[in-house]
Amino acid sequence: MAITERSNAQQARGQPDQAAEQRPPEGEPVADRPAGHGPAERPPGPRGLGDRLGDPAVRQWIQRGAVALVVLVAVSVVLNVKLGLAAAVLVVVGDLVRRSRTASSVEAWQKASAVERKTERQLKSLEKNGYRVLHARAVPRDDEGVSDGRIDHLVIGPSGVYAIDSEAWDKRLPVRTLSHRKLFHGPFNKKDRLDETRWEADLAGKIISEQVGFEVPVQGSVAIYGPSIPWKVMRVRDVDVYAGNRARGYLRRRPRVLTVTDVERIFQAAQESLPPKYPD
Structure with a gap:
């Protein structure tokens, strides 16, 4: 099976040797660059924690939770825990609404x-x-x-x-x-x-x-x-x-x-x- 470069810049077998076998800078025009395929030494194993953390949806919730936690601690120290919890919930809800409006305002x-x-x-x-x-x-x-x-x-x-x-x-x-x-x-x-x-x-x-x-x-x-x-x-x-x-x-x-x-x-x-x- 022929092997060529993929998005991570694997060099194609049988293609001319380039000066550097590495991924081109992001944003570089790639009209003639193929996505590649080739045999691996072993099939990939089960997805681990790193793969899950790479999910954009998971990252958004982690970021959202981190901000809410900071607000919870800050408001609880200055005022009280109940107000801190309320403020944290408002932060999460507000972020959800903001992202929803951002995504739909142009593309609804x-x-x-x-x-x-x-x-x-x-x-x-x-x-x-x-x-x-x-x-x-x-x-x-x-x-x-x-x-x-x-x-x-x-x-x-x-x-x-x-x-x-x-x-x-x-x-x-x-x-x-x-x-x-x-x-x-x-x-x-x-x-x-x-x-x-x-x-x-x-x-x-x-x-x-x-x-x-x-x-x-x-x-x-x-x-x-x-x-x-x-x-x-x-x-x-x-x-x-x-x-x-x-x-x-x-x-x-x-x-x-x-x-x-x-x-x-x-x-x-x-x-x-x-x-x-x-x-x-």
């Missing part, structure tokens, strides 16, 4: 199914080139298989494996990067959204790897519909970001790294281990 008008269908039509045209696609797949987050994560489009093909999320954003707000490490939609920092995409892609790769017995890296990406995107493909926080209408080209211009047998084997493993998010 979004029709996710519409943009997903646009991406689906692009991906369907790649079937004749040996690509297999699974839509709306759940990503289990714990040992009981509970999931609130979803990959809109899991693509397995000659050029690798990709987790693509289709996003509809307000076209009135510009999209920009800052220091090649942050992505903004107008005034809104999309860090959490990128971290969520990367987390789901990495977790999907671990789950599939356990099924097939060798490492299957999954490259996370976000296809954005609505605002103008001033680049072809930009890697920000290990996630590829591009205009929605470039989804097909994003995949087609990458070199072949998987055989037909590899594609089918990974597809079957993904189909069995990543259930439909909305089963019939």
